Amino acid sequence: MVTVSSWGRLNSSEHKVRRLFDRHRIVQQLQGRQTGIAYGMGRSYGDVCLNPHGILWNTAQLDRFIHFDANTGRLTCEAGVLLSDIQQLAIPQGWALPVTPGTRFVTVGGAIANDVHGKNHHACGSFGNHIRRLKLIRTDGTVIDCGPNFRPDWFAATIGGFGLTGVIAEAEIQLKQADSSWLEVEVLPYDRLDDFFDLADSSHTDWEYSAAWIDCLSAKNTRGVFMRANPASAAVNQPPPRNRRLSIPFTPPLSLINRLTLPLFNSAYFHINKRRTGRHLAHYQNFFYPLDTVQGWNRLYGPSGFFQYQSVVPCRWAHDAITAMLAETARYGDGSFLAVLKTFGRISAAGIMSFPQEGVTLTLDFANRGSATQRLFKRLDAIVHAADGRLYLAKDARMPRDLFGSGYPRLAEFLRYRDPGISSALSRRLIGM
Amino acid sequence: MMQSPKKRIVIIGGNSTIAEHCARLWVSGSAVDLTLVVRDRLKAESIAADLRIRNPQSVIRVREAHFTEPSAIQAVADESVDQGGVDIVLIAHGALPNQALCQQNLSLAHEALTINGVSPALFAEAFAGHMIKAGRGTLAIIGSVAGDRGRKSNYVYGAAKGLLARYTQGLQHRLAATNVKVVLIKPGPTETPMTAQLNQQLAPVKDVARCIVDGIDRGKPIIYTPAKWRWIMAVVRHLPRFIFNSLNI
Numbered sequence: 203m204v205t206v207s208s209w210g211r212l213n214s215s216e217h218k219v220r221r222l223f224d225r226h227r228i229v230q231q232l233q234g235r236q237t238g239i240a241y242g243m244g245r246s247y248g249d250v251c252l253n254p255h256g257i258l259w260n261t262a263q264l265d266r267f268i269h270f271d272a273n274t275g276r277l278t279c280e281a282g283v284l285l286s287d288i289q290q291l292a293i294p295q296g297w298a299l300p301v302t303p304g305t306r307f308v309t310v311g312g313a314i315a316n317d318v319h320g321k322n323h324h325a326c327g328s329f330g331n332h333i334r335r336l337k338l339i340r341t342d343g344t345v346i347d348c349g350p351n352f353r354p355d356w357f358a359a360t361i362g363g364f365g366l367t368g369v370i371a372e373a374e375i376q377l378k379q380a381d382s383s384w385l386e387v388e389v390l391p392y393d394r395l396d397d398f399f400d401l402a403d404s405s406h407t408d409w410e411y412s413a414a415w416i417d418c419l420s421a422k423n424t425r426g427v428f429m430r431a432n433p434a435s436a437a438v439n440q441p442p443p444r445n446r447r448l449s450i451p452f453t454p455p456l457s458l459i460n461r462l463t464l465p466l467f468n469s470a471y472f473h474i475n476k477r478r479t480g481r482h483l484a485h486y487q488n489f490f491y492p493l494d495t496v497q498g499w500n501r502l503y504g505p506s507g508f509f510q511y512q513s514v515v516p517c518r519w520a521h522d523a524i525t526a527m528l529a530e531t532a533r534y535g536d537g538s539f540l541a542v543l544k545t546f547g548r549i550s551a552a553g554i555m556s557f558p559q560e561g562v563t564l565t566l567d568f569a570n571r572g573s574a575t576q577r578l579f580k581r582l583d584a585i586v587h588a589a590d591g592r593l594y595l596a597k598d599a600r601m602p603r604d605l606f607g608s609g610y611p612r613l614a615e616f617l618r619y620r621d622p623g624i625s626s627a628l629s630r631r632l633i634g635m
Numbered sequence: 636m637m638q639s640p641k642k643r644i645v646i647i648g649g650n651s652t653i654a655e656h657c658a659r660l661w662v663s664g665s666a667v668d669l670t671l672v673v674r675d676r677l678k679a680e681s682i683a684a685d686l687r688i689r690n691p692q693s694v695i696r697v698r699e700a701h702f703t704e705p706s707a708i709q710a711v712a713d714e715s716v717d718q719g720g721v722d723i724v725l726i727a728h729g730a731l732p733n734q735a736l737c738q739q740n741l742s743l744a745h746e747a748l749t750i751n752g753v754s755p756a757l758f759a760e761a762f763a764g765h766m767i768k769a770g771r772g773t774l775a776i777i778g779s780v781a782g783d784r785g786r787k788s789n790y791v792y793g794a795a796k797g798l799l800a801r802y803t804q805g806l807q808h809r810l811a812a813t814n815v816k817v818v819l820i821k822p823g824p825t826e827t828p829m830t831a832q833l834n835q836q837l838a839p840v841k842d843v844a845r846c847i848v849d850g851i852d853r854g855k856p857i858i859y860t861p862a863k864w865r866w867i868m869a870v871v872r873h874l875p876r877f878i879f880n881s882l883n884i
């Protein structure tokens with residue numbers, strides 16, 4: 203038994219960890235009477251990758267590249283390969299991941315199972331939109347090869363299927379062309395929520411990447427920093443900047459992010475960025491993965507851990523719903539440092555259970571303060587529900603079943619593809635098995 | 636411009652996970668000419684494919700061999716000289732036997748002593764001969780912290796690894812006046828298939844490989860990895876027998 207927790211560190215429980223090593227032997231390794239769940243890097247915040255007292259199939263060492271065609275940008279690899287390894291391999295050869303989340307320390311399998319999104323959803327959709335083929339291994343020994351055009355039903359169930367349809371052994375990804383490791387970035391501070399919506403609208407066609415930080419304590423006049431970027435041209439060819447990598451070596455006894463420190467953090471962050479207003483070049487690592495420079499930052503929230511609350515609401519209700527959620531957060535006081543706003547575009551997701559849908563997504567972090575935090579979530583849930591929105595399973599540790607049901611109306615269809623030998627804390631909490 | 640010749644590396648037991656991660660570090664540094672000597676070609680081909688993708692300029696060869704037949708071992712070493720000599724040999728194969736079963740079945744004990752002790756020693760001997768003639772190269776052998784002191788739960792394996800410690804010590808003595816370096820690597824418990832059954836804290840294989848590649852680069856005579864094992868084993872080796880024998884380890 204080994205203690206394992208996810209990124210939110212809300213609890214840590216014993217698991218029977220089985221490391222998967224060899225993609226040719228997964229079938230044998232999955233056999234057994236107890237149910238398990240695949241575990242990549244545990245970068246999900248809640249319980250989607252956990253199975254207390256049960257089996258975890260750790261995929262970290264399923265990490266070989268299988269095939270790469272530098273002419274077409276097609277990469278086939280095992281499911282435990284890290285996105286950081288793909289970027290490192292591909293960018294010097296003129297290719298890059300078409301979609302990447304805010305950390306590069308996640309596996310391909312995890313990125314598929316949560317159908318992760320990046321700052322370019324409006325231009326490129328989510329991770330699953332770029333997968334050409336998957337190999338799925340079921341606990342009964344069946345091996346299912348699927349893709350957008352063959353056995354498409356299995357494909358659509360597995361993309362965003364949070365690990366429940368089988369263990370993904372390998373995947374073929376279509377990378378996108380990248381002339382340089384740099385991006386042309388524009389930073390635009392704003393001080394009204396309306397300005398965010400205007401900026402997002404006007405950036406839609408000419409900017410591939412966009413996202414905004416938001417000061418969630420600034421209630422009425424919501425200030426923030428809007429960032430947008432395009433890949434730089436091949437002419438930009440500077441050596442990568444030397445980043446100092448910090449790390450948080452231990453867990454402080456209390457959350458260091460609290461109602462005393464947060465206004466200071468937020469104000470500092472706003473003013474530092476205000477000084478950077480305008481255009482500049484940024485290396486892809488600094489632009490996509492700013493948090494990766496501080497290893498173990500999740501420990502800052504102390505021993506009780508923290509929640510991330512990420513919702514998406516359709517455009518027609520977005521303004522009102524986000525105003526309401528920010529008002530609740532400001533009233534709660536102990537709000538979020540990493541509050542992010544971003545629009546999702548029209549490209550429809552490849553998975554039946556994928557999180558991204560057209561609209562606006564708001565991400566908020568909260569230290570775990572027990573029942574006070576739960577009461578806040580109830581109020582936020584009501585807003586999301588009323589606005590026909592949904593919460594992101596990769597971040598969830600507590601959503602009520604009715605919100606899950608209304609947010610994911612294709613659940614019944616999805617369950618036909620479920621592998622009965624697989625179960626997670628999240629599946630038992632939300633589906634009951 | 637003349638291209639500098641590729642560094643030539645041979646890994647004996649090229650399917651080992653620790654060795655695979657060393658190989659990844661080597662190909663990420665520069666293009667190398669790497670031979671994986673293995674008993675099972677099929678498995679090695681997926682490692683070779685991965686390494687070729689990581690560095691398309693590298694040459695990656697797979698060579699099947701018998702690991703316990705002295706003449707086959709000699710042939711592997713001779714062949715690598717015919718191909719132009721070697722800069723680094725990493726002898727990595729090994730298998731963790733079940734101690735209790737070895738006590739009941741001498742063939743199992745024999746097998747374990749052979750594959751973990753005799754076989755790597757013979758590979759080292761065969762390559763050392765060629766390296767002395769060439770007057771260069773680094774010969775690295777993976778032993779184990781288990782070779783530092785025999786204990787009841789694991790002494791068949793430990794004894795074989797202890798054999799390697801003594802063997803490399805002798806080679807180091809013999810080669811002291813040459814430019815050939817002999818390196819003994821002693822990993823602690825590491826996350827690889829070999830330890831799949833162990834339920835304890837294991838070192839990440841990436842860290843272990845990094846330590847090995849750096850140590851080989853510097854020609855360190857003994858590498859403990861992770862480094863803390865140097866101190867832990869110093870204590871274990873020096874524990875008085877009456878205390879040691881009362882421990883259930």
Ligand SMILES: Cc1cc2nc3c(=O)[nH]c(=O)nc-3n(C[C@H](O)[C@H](O)[C@H](O)COP(=O)(O)OP(=O)(O)OC[C@H]3O[C@@H](n4cnc5c(N)ncnc54)[C@H](O)[C@@H]3O)c2cc1C
Binds near residue numbers: 209239243247304309
């Ligand atoms: C700092 C930070 C920033 C982030 N930013 C973003 C962001 O911008 N956008 C976004 O979408 N997400 C973001 N995330 C969330 C993260 O991208 C997802 O949670 C991702 O799925 C984690 O991948 P993982 O490899 O750690 O998988 P895990 O968290 O270990 O597992 C996630 C799910 O994938 C399943 N799974 C893993 N491997 C396999 C496999 N081989 N076969 C089948 N199922 C498998 C698991 O069972 C589980 O259901 C962020 C997380 C962090 C910590």
Ligand SMILES: NC(=O)c1ccc[n+]([C@@H]2O[C@H](COP(=O)([O-])OP(=O)(O)OC[C@H]3O[C@@H](n4cnc5c(N)ncnc54)[C@H](OP(=O)(O)O)[C@@H]3O)[C@@H](O)[C@H]2O)c1
Binds near residue numbers: 674728824828829
């Ligand atoms: N992992 C640890 O905790 C640890 C600790 C201390 C020392 N070590 C040593 O580190 C070295 C590498 O091991 P690892 O951790 O990388 O484990 P591994 O991945 O299991 O590798 C062991 C390798 O040895 C090969 N092998 C085993 N028996 C063989 C035989 N009879 N003939 C030929 N080859 C044989 C295996 O080949 P196949 O793949 O073809 O089976 C395999 O490639 C070994 O010498 C081991 O003793 C490991």
